[in-house]
Amino acid sequence: MKRKFTNKVSILKVMLLISFGILLPFWGLAQNVKEVQGVVLDQANQPIMGVSVGVENGTEGTTTNEDGRFFLKVPDNAILVFSFVGFESQKIPVEGKAELTVTLLESQKELDEVVVTALGITRNTRTLTYATQNLAAEEVNEIRGNSGNIMNNLSGKVAGAVITPAATGPGSAARVVLRGNKSISGNNNALIVVDGVPLDNSTRSQATSTFNSYGVSDGAASINPDDVESINVLKGPSAAALYGSRAANGAIIITTKRGSEGSVAFNYNGGFSVEQPVLLMDFQNVYGRGNGGVADPTGAESWGAPAQTYPDNVKSFFETSSSFNNSLNFSGGTEKIQGYGSYTNNRNGGIVPDNALDRNTLNLRVNATVLPKLTTDAKITYLNQNIKNKPRQGDTGTSMGTYIMPRDMSEEELKDFEGVNPVNGEPLRKYWTNSSIFDNPYWDVYRTSVNEERNRVTLLGSAKYQLTDWLSVMGRYSFDRYEDKETGSFYDGTISLGSVQPGGQYYERFSTFSERNIDVLVTGENDLSADFSINYNFGAAILNRTSQSVQNMANGLSIPNQFNLAFATTPSFAEIIDLNREMQSVYGNVQVGFRDQLYLDVSARNDWSSTLPAPHSYFYPSVGLSAILSDMINMPSWISFAKVRGSYTQVGNDADPYLLSQLYNFSLGAQEGFVNRDATRAIGNLKPEETNSAEIGIDWKFFNNRLGLDATIYKSNTKNQLLFIGLPMASGFGRQYINAGDIENKGIEVALTGTPIEKDDFTWSTTVNFSRNINTILELTPEITQADLSASTRMATVVAKVGGSYGDLYGRGWKRNENGEFLIGANGLPVMESNMKLGNFNPDFMLGWANSFSYNRFDLSVLIDGRVGGEMVSGTDSFLGYYGIGDYTAEWRDGGLVLPGVLETGGANTTAIDAQTFWTAVSQNGRDAWGEFFTYSTTNFRLRQLSVSYNIPLENTNLIRNAKVSLYGNNLFFLYRGKATLDIDGMKKRTIPIDPEAALGIGNYQGVEAGLPPAVRSFGLNVKLSF
């Protein structure tokens, strides 16, 4: 039924709106409105910011500002309700007073926490039927690493979250997986939602092999930590059923700051930090260039004769970088209109020379009460981000090029990276040996550069109309658009890229992404009887996403090193990728409460996605129940609060666009060019993916809330997986999508919070997070029981195998006989076996332990976290082995290494070999190593954060009203790092040479690395001032 509104109807609508608008204030005025202001303090007489101040049974309301002050116009007989997280609510009658001072008592009975859930709906945690975890703004804007990505600050703080930073320097992306990987070949990252609107967190390209790649920033890297008010992590799909498929992996709900009523207040948050590489690998410092013990001045490897070595040559290449953060915001407003504005500048230096990020964020937000029942919220965020000279990752990357420099190469020799071409006077590449693979890392840094500039504008506008005191309707529009410009310049003679044509290479890639959301939401609440209450939301949304990328390439410059398209020898317009998609949705959610003790939550959603074949539609429901046991039955007094909850959710998931019909590609070439069938096979009968998940949790508090336990067990099954699997290569398709499979994730998350010491001047509070996830691949297809997730077979392949788990790593290893003894060949070397299971990249369980101590005006916080289990195949290490760089290669150089094991023909091995023979054989040039020899446990524990802060005492009359200074360290040191899984008798035990948690990219290609840069440790100073 489509209804067209005639002009008459529209006029009628407008008139009705106007009359409502005019009549209602009059009705209100009849009651004698009065202006009330005041301050809200805690028991220590410190102002509390963010306290919600509302009129009982009314719609008026505000929150306190940084000074704890509020301003509100209310009827003079109104009763004000003050509520805030962790404090007892208070009701105070106005009774004609103009100034109120309110002291809130810290909550003893229960924690009435309010969190922002799906669609920006604020809910009391007691009513939630699923697990969430809340983080305050300080968690993300006081302690920073130089990645500039807010997601990296969640590490160790959220039970069940595995955060994997791409080690690509400032502006790098981060993989955030909640409760295990669910999709074999699709996206496993959690959805990020800012102020009720999903944020595009896609990344254009991520490493899919250990071959060279440049990191690409993600959407989350665009979030300004200084604008964040709070973060709420909705871990399961149940929490996010209302966002639809994109939230099947859980959601991270970010609420940003808004203005509050009162005079204009300014806040400054500034920081300075230095970052230094935490060099994790140990080098041999005896032997120099050469092979077989023979010195060779042009040798690439360090298998030569003993020589003068330079133990710190690698370290001296990496720099100690510095980062600055300056953020200024203001907020203020009147009863009718409140504004918030901020400007933030981040300059983050990288440890690779010349690599840096410069980011400017402007944010403006206006909240207004246009008519008494009509409120609006408008926000505009503009971001400009420049990442300069991104380091190349992977096996021909800048870091790898540094690690493998000969041990007898001095800093000065390394820095002598170019000469002058006598023919044209241009730089002439200098490398210490003949290599078609590597360049001098200084050449990489100064004669190749890939830069990325992003301009992003995010608009949000919403209007909410209170139809009656129990029903409101909200319309919301959001628009997010960013444009990335990436430029790459490579001097003539650059080898490491493999494809730079004479004269040099230059390219420009313009990518635009835009997302538009329009939604309408009707929200209501009613008391059905004295015991039953109901609240409900019904909505509809249209989501459009488009993305486009255009690349102009000048591979070959007629005027050498003149980096502009105009000098192209053969200009080419390389590619356009369009991703246009639309989703239409209707959804509803009803919650019925019984005596504020028992809540039943039901939701349902139907999506229509343009990426699916007709009828494009899929439906999914969820149901949940929560009960506050402590209110329902009498409990011992030491139990302060007890809640149990349970939910069952289904989430559908559409697919990428353009999978339905077979694609053919055009490319340029000799004569008129080429057309080829795309290597991915189309799937005409594509079905949506479906995740069914159930969770049960408890939330209990004991001893006057001094101890809290929040635990959840869950199980989810993802079926109709959009598997992107390998076909027999002979089919002519590298890969195809199929709908099949069943992946199960089950696990437990526990958060234990306690306040062991609580005295007037000293408090110690502590939180322990524990999580364990078990993943099982129950089914692929009847014919296929194994699928490789990556096309790359170097070092190891990520494989999905029935009965195995997501993230299993397979590769070549050392063959054993039936007794488990190692087999040795006649040449004294290990016998190789292919397709051997080497490990799994997921941790078995994770632990986080956060402590905060406050003593008078000092606060000290310590975060230790760790992961147990999980493996990584280190290509970095195989290069260290191949090139004779690792400390372990110093042993057995003169031979005499008789490997422990038996000959294939039986009998003990007696053939002695030398170290080079061994490491060369198992590392296979480094690039194609027998993975098992370089597989490490990624178990690690580290002191992730340590900070001390001091609140400077200031008189209220000063210009500066509040000042806080913090000193911190981030990623300080490892308490434990994993060892090589293969223990070879007579050989040194090896410790993982890189950061066990870092990765080349944030896609599903995990667990294999090559050339990761060193982990970064930072020390910083942060200052917060309020004016």
Added chain:
Amino acid sequence: MKKIFIYALAGFLFTGCTKDFENLNTNPTKLTEVGKREMPFMFAKAQSSSAMNRSFYQTVQNLGADLYAQYFATSVTSFQTDRYVTVPDWQRRFWTVVYVDTAPQLRAILDNAEPNSGEQALAQILWVYSFHRLTDHFGPIPYFGAATPETVILYDDQDVIYDDFFKRLEQAVTDLKSLPEGTAVFENYELMYNGDVDKWIHFANTLRLRLALRISAVDPARAKTEAEAAVASGVLTSNSENASLAKSLEGNDTNGLAQVAAWNEFAMSSTIASYLKGYQDPRLSKYFQPDLVNGQYNSLRNGLPPASLALPRNTSAQNSNVGSYWVTPSAGTFTPDLVARFHIMGAAEAYFLRAEGVLNGWNMGGETAQNLYEEGIRTSLSQWGVSEGDVTNYINSTAVPVAPGDSENSPAVSNVPIKWGEGEAIQRQQIGTQKWLAIYPDGMEAWAEFRRTGYPAMYPVVQSDNPNLPSGEFIKRLPYPLTEEVSNLTELNKGRALLGGPDNVATRLWWDID
């Protein structure tokens, strides 16, 4: 009031139709249907891919067959294939070349072009060209099911594959001959002959002759039939008909050998140096160029261990890179000619194949083996611009290979002279040796023929790091790519059974019998 909102909501919902979805879900940068219009582009793609474009030449050919044919030896320590270590990922890349980049394009043409048309015929010929190189590396391979969208694809035995090769070539030639005189197929798109049907006929027949000789030991009767039919139908006879591919700076379509030569990680093998130097071969200065340090034609042995490669004498700078057809030196590095036409097959090869056929007792057009042998030499030398007088001197030369003067002090690799000898054994060796010199730099064909004939005589690799090849042995084939274990394991195991030996580098192929 409430009604209006309900209307608004309803209006919002129902205007959101899904009728635009099909349109939205169509990628404007790709084709979703291919027909007559796309066929010439698909053929060109198959041509470019089947002969190893830039992305694949190094790992699929240069670091494999080109070394096994001992045209080149690696002069850097970065690669171990010269010591017979195999790299599974490179084997996979060869399969990608044939099955993903070549075969689907050809199958689309075979399925959609007019039956018996020139388009079909060219696709058949290229199909055989592409697959014979693959099967001659691995043995039994998925063949009849290639480029069909199945989840399981059968391996076929090599004799059946060869039988199909001959049938396809015969049919293709018949179809091409029935086209009107002067027809050009895929004109302006086709990269080798720009659609010249006569040249394609001669190319197809030469390929058929090559394949006939390949099976001449294992199936002499069939070999004779095919070889005689091929020659009767017309093989390549003149350099003007030599097959080579146009190259382009666009995309990945540059000359692969020129590209890798610019990286200068391999140099002249002592094997070819011993022949070229001993024969005072005028092609020495065409095939190779003086080294950068001493300005001499220097070579190194295949299979040098890293410690030997550490010697200054064995560095790239002190050994000869390929000739100026591919790269020119500049400021201590090399500038590649990335659009140099890429050699596929020449008329000289046809003469040597016929010469060997005559020794087999076949009718190769009535010529004598000696005539054909000498014509092969003449054709090859003139292809590289050698004057007629020098050609005659060369043919009559009794020179024999010499010690190449390498770091290993290698003696002369053989004592076979150029001048046509007495007796079948030496004549076969001469034909094999001269053909090997003539088809340079086609290492794939040279390695196959070395395995079949044992010619030319080669140095054993200095060190084999492959336990399946004890020292003195030459590599016989490549193992199947590991990806087959993941995506086609059952059939892979059946394929391994067809192989008649372990799936390693020491197992001989079907046609490789003594």
